[in-house]
Amino acid sequence: ATTVSVASAAGKFKACVVTDTGGINDHSFNASAWAGLQNAAKQDKNITASYLSSTSSASYTPNINKFISQGCGIIVTVGFLMDGATATAANAHPNQKFAIVDDVPNAPKSHGLLALTYDTNQDAFLGGYVAAAMSKTGVVATYGGADIPPVTIYMDGFVAGVRYYDQHMHKHVKVLGWTPSAGNRAKGQFNGKGTFVGNFTDQTAGKTITSGFFADGADIVFPVAGGVGLGSVAAAQQTGKKHSIMWVDSDGCFAEKADCAYFIGSVTKGVTTSVQNAVLAAAKGTFKPGSYVGTLANGGVQFYFDSPTVPASLKATVQTLTKGIESGTISVDPTKYPVG
Amino acid sequence: MTTLAASAAKVRQPLGRTKAIGWFIVVVGLFTMFGMGVGTGTAPHSTLTFTPIDVSHGAPWHLANLTLPTEWTLVLLGAVIVALGAEVLVRRLAKGAMVRVGLMAIVFLVAVLVWASRQPGPSQVPFINVTAILVGSAAITMILIYGSLSGILCERAGVVNIAIEGQFLGGYLVGEMIDSATNNWLLATVGGLVIGALLGWLLAFLAIRYLSDQIIVGVVIVTMFTGLASYFNSWVLTPYPNLNNGNIASNLAIPGLMKIPIIGPTFFDETGFFYLMLVLVGLVSFALFRTRWGLRVRAVGEHPQAAAAVGISVERTRYVNVILGGAVAGVGGVAFAAIQGQFTPSITSGFGYIALAAMIFGRWRPSGAVAACTLFGVSAYLAYNLQSYQVPISTEILLMFPYLITIAVSAGLVGRVRPPAADGIPYSRE
């Protein structure tokens, strides 16, 4: 559905998202955020959704201002890159409601701003565990778009999951693509050395890297690079059903239906739901600024099993692990576990 | 500006360059021997394996792993490189110098791999999968070769085709849509061929009929098509996602041949597009340099007036070749889609231009272009996959290598690239 059709439904409350340069179909959080608005619009006929994709970082501010002048009820911005622009706008317009995805502006708390962040290392941990359990070759792999926290937090949790599996099952499943090193995880320092594409668009690189991992023995790969992940799917397709992909950000079997067969599971970030809720709340007038942290506990991050082949026992284990992570008895910090 | 380069080169006496290259090679060799080789820790060893990733069509005959003492292997390889350098210096090779540089590059790459994969060592991967490197890089290489062939077809007839990137994009988009709709790569290929040919025709039409600047038109066709593609992507493909969910083409293994270790998986267990590419390379080289058609094309590209004077229609020849070139690039786009899947606007990520570069320093010959594309393909593959060997180089720097290598090599080709004399120059009878 395009904005035109959505917009044509006569609504009074305008929900607006300023996407990053990736645009509304980046197979990543821009898409998820846009989906959130659309769901909200479907749910509450009073809401109309519209988006503006940024041509460059320099167009964040004008885009936000354009939406402010269009009288948007809430303006959703996406990604830490919009941190500055959003914070400034929020301070300048205290009554304007904002929600920013994946970032806590390190700017003075301002009245209308809701920061949405997600402890994705929690569900990544589950992903890592499942990958380790499902791997036939005893090697799994991950790679990222760029060496930045929103990406490495996933890879970090993934490794933690694998190591936890090794420790408790006394196995030696190896992870390629991310070797965590000391760093204050709480402060968002997910240090380590790993494999990166250098951008979030180059699918060809995604495929090259993934087939490389396959060659090095991995049979499950966890790409954390938005659209680049499609390259991993291509690699898996090419080698038949022996290799599979752990999808990221959104439920692969929902977002990338066509490729569902190659997904073993999805490590999701509840951008869509949290944005959707924020918008609905704003429309109802129950919007609360401040910060929201998606966790397994509040369903803000979730692990989906996409593959029917996952044994029930494993599903059960994941349940208990989830409980453990929620209660904090299980740490998602890989450096807490011995290297398998 | 080749003329400018040439006139600049004239003043310089040729020997200087040979010397420089020679010493460069020697230095690299010494570095390999002592920089990487000596003192790599407690008697480490490196292992080469040859099993391909995909054995869906039955594995090739097994080739036992090859385990080498890292230190000595590196010293040996280094020595080989030094020898190459020495040869250049002693025999004052002017022509052969570049060949030696190429050999050096290959040997050095092997050395890097041996060094990176040493065990005990930092690498998470305890071996180098030689076959996988070749198979993996074959994908990128194939795409680039399609592009270079397209460039060669056009420029040999005297028309610069900078629009390859756009033709790739067009072929990819159309191919992917048709495959999504019909699940038939043959139809997709036809579609890509047509769109490529159309874009070729547009270039030809503007450049030949209206004598407008070929480089302008080329660049602009690319920007235009890039814009069009991403417009189309968000305006049409997003609402209708099942126009963009084709599968990737499956490999057609060639029974006997694919069993040959290394060679088999690389060349005989590929998609139809790969074989088509091989055929095209042979066909284009044959047609250009053996046949009457080729003679006439080259005449048109070198000296259109002379061709016209013997009754060859310069316009027709150029139209035909530019459209052919477009078609080849279009098919290249489909091939790309066939191995890469879903379309995204940034999918071709400059491959069209890189192919052009490859064509230039392949000296407008299919063979040269193939070499250049392979060099790029392999180095790109390694740039990404050396990362999991934990080489002590920052990711971003590592990712620069394919481009740096290309620059280095083209710098080595001192003034020796000589485009078809009439390349890029509009032709008018009066």
Add this chain to the structure above:
Amino acid sequence: MPSARRLWDRYRSASPITIALLALVLGLVVGAVIIIATTPAILNAWRGTFHSWGAPGHALKVTFDNVGAAYRSIFTGSIVDPPQFWHSVTTGRGWTASLTPLSETLTYAVPLVIASIAVGITFQTGLFNIGANGQAILGGIAGVAVATLVHLPMALHLPLTLLAGIAGGVVGGAIPGLLKAYTGAHEVIVTLMFNYVASYFMLFTLLSTPLQLPNQTNAISRTMPGGTQLAPLFGTSSGLRVNYGIVVALAVTLFAIWLLDRSSIGFEFRMTGANPHAARASGINARRTLVISFLISGGLAGLAGVAWVAGTTHYIDQNFLQGSAGIGFTAITVALLGRNRPIGIVWGSLLFAALEVGGSNMQANTGIPYDLATVIQSAIVIFVATPVLVKEIFRLRALRAESVKVATAGWGS
């Protein structure tokens, strides 16, 4: 009516300006066709007409509404929104809103002017600089580095920041220049590849101290202190982004005019570009000329980069001049549109900037993706590059020589 007749004659005489204007018209037509061919609403309307053999009146209306809406918002988004403007004139309020479109257009035009002139200069020397983007990136990095890591009084700091930008670009220009001059490496290959190198280098610097934003592990740089920014012309409070970058662009334009039309070195550039043999025989050092040309071009590209940062975001992040935000190829097309002449380039940049800014507005109002702007831009350039075609379409008289001048020379061969 003699005056009208004179106008008609001027129109028919197909001066470059006439051609450019007509090209604009044709470009818009192309855009319209694309909208019509791809917008469901319109297609359905026509399908309706087709099935129920009804008069196409409705369909026409729908078409005009949609296309009209699109182009209206391009205009109102990039130049001025008449009602809004009238409102300001009458009430004296809402000036920010009224002037924002123009302000944005000018803001976007600044780096475009500078970068395009950079490219134009190499074209005039018969060289092909596809590396403007990489050079601009280096300029941006260098500028931000000096701005954020050096501490100086503003009077020095801003100029130094801009100089740093230039220096960064010069480095980027020196590489293809020197390589070509001394090894004969083809500048197209080198500049092309260098763009990628520059991008990765940027990512590298953004991810490592000292440039990376402190206690941040994201790919984002420190923010330039106020003293090093190109301040908004009408003050930050005005809410208008148009900034002193305009002055820089103006200075560059004047410099380019001097360089190309008045300076000896510029004369030698043009000579070398037009006929390298004669240039050499006339005692011009081919190497020196092409290196200098590349240095100047790179320096300006670098300036474009730093002016862009210093005038807008004041920091660099991983998306700086990446992908569709890249400026290199746009600069090439603008340079060609402006026939490598400074003034032409200024107009070209304004047009491109307007389409870019208006494009976003169109997307905001109608949902039609802004990429359409790119298509229209390219179409315009194609028509400008093919005056004969324009002439045939509009039945113009013989062209003046200048309007068919060729801008490049193949691989320069």
Add this chain to the structure above:
Amino acid sequence: MRLELRGITKKFGSLTANDHIDLIVEPGQIHCLLGENGAGKSTLMNVLFGLLQADEGEILIDGEPVRLANSGDAVRRGIGMVHQHFMLVPVFSVAENVVLGFEPTRSLDRLDYARARENIRSVSREFGLEVDPDATVESLPIGLQQRVEIIKALSHDAQLLILDEPTAVLTPQEADALMAIMRSLAASGKSILFISHKLKEVRQVSDVITVIRSGRVIGSVPPTASENELAAMMVGREVSLVVQKSAATPREPVLEVRDLVVRDDRGLAVVDGVSLEVHAGEIVALAGVQGNGQTELVEAITGLRHVESGSVVLAGRDITNHSPREILDAGLGHIPEDRQRDGVVLSMSVADNMVLNTPRRAPFARHGTRNLRAVRDHAETLVESFDVRTSSVEAPLSSLSGGNQQKVIVARELSRPLEVLVASQPTRGLDVGSIEYVHREIVRVRDDGHAVLIVSSELDEVMALGDRVAVMFQGRITGIVDPSTSREDVGLLMAGSAPAGTR
């Protein structure tokens, strides 16, 4: 074959290159077209050869009207052409060039080189035109390249052969050889259309001479007509064909070349130990066949080519391997052999071309900024005093005629402070009118007390201009003789064999 042209008219925009031209060529006839530059000769030939389409008029072959859409048609009709500017692909072999367009092929469209070579050999045998079928054309001397052009025409068994200024680039011997070939061809019944600016040979070889001026036929005359008559018909006024010059009064040597060795692009020592002195107030004319090193010698003197060994001294200053800039500033004036390549920038204005090699000199520029007014004034005075025909000094040089382009160069070089003037092929391709003018200027330079070095493959010119004549053969000076020496002896020197009585 009998060729008849009726009312052929060809316009280029406003300019009428051919204006209702009527012409008849009988079988076995050698028919010569005379006319000044731009008279329309080549254009007419291009029309006849199907390269251009006439706006009006018709072409009849053996009485029947034919339409020649392209040169393919022309060739099929038995017309062959040797162009003024060779139509050969430099990187192709002789064989490839000859068969181009009419290639013998084997299966799969493959070229049949064996047969190609055979064709060439047979033609060579039949007409005594030897050439190696496998040599790359660019590696051949001009004379041989032309031979290839002729073979090309004959191998398509042309009945009418068009030769456009074929002798411009030949030695006297080669020229005589060509004349012989032409006669034998004519004898074997082939018709020949022959274009030349050289009245002497025209009168030698042709059966009929038709003079064209500014696109119109002025008239046809028998070869018995005197050279002055012909010249007058061509130019439309009386022209003196002899160079008036007083005896030289040589003074101190200004340009001294010692044991110079220079390699060409392929690394061959094409200038092999040349020593030469040019004194103030004298003209030394360097005679020699194209490709015997004169070009490289001049390039070395002017700093355009690296000197392997030996020295060049200009007015007491050693300028060996100095940059062209330094050498120009040292007072060397240069009229390059290939004027459009090395002498001018066609897209630039006449004014800019007038300061092409002095752009930074005061008053044309100060502190890197050009003084356009000064440049324009300078140009206007020169255009005035050198009588350059141009609409304005701002007009692009491309809009000037060849001769006028040459005048611009001459004016530019002579208006600089000079020690020595080096002029290569100063009158190549120019018509008698222009030649007369250029020669007068060169003599004036000498009389102003400068040293002048003329390089020319034009024997007449050499003998007429030179105060001393140096002959170059295969990179060496084979003799320095007095202009009174017989043409034959000089001719022998040019061919490498030293006749009696020369040093």
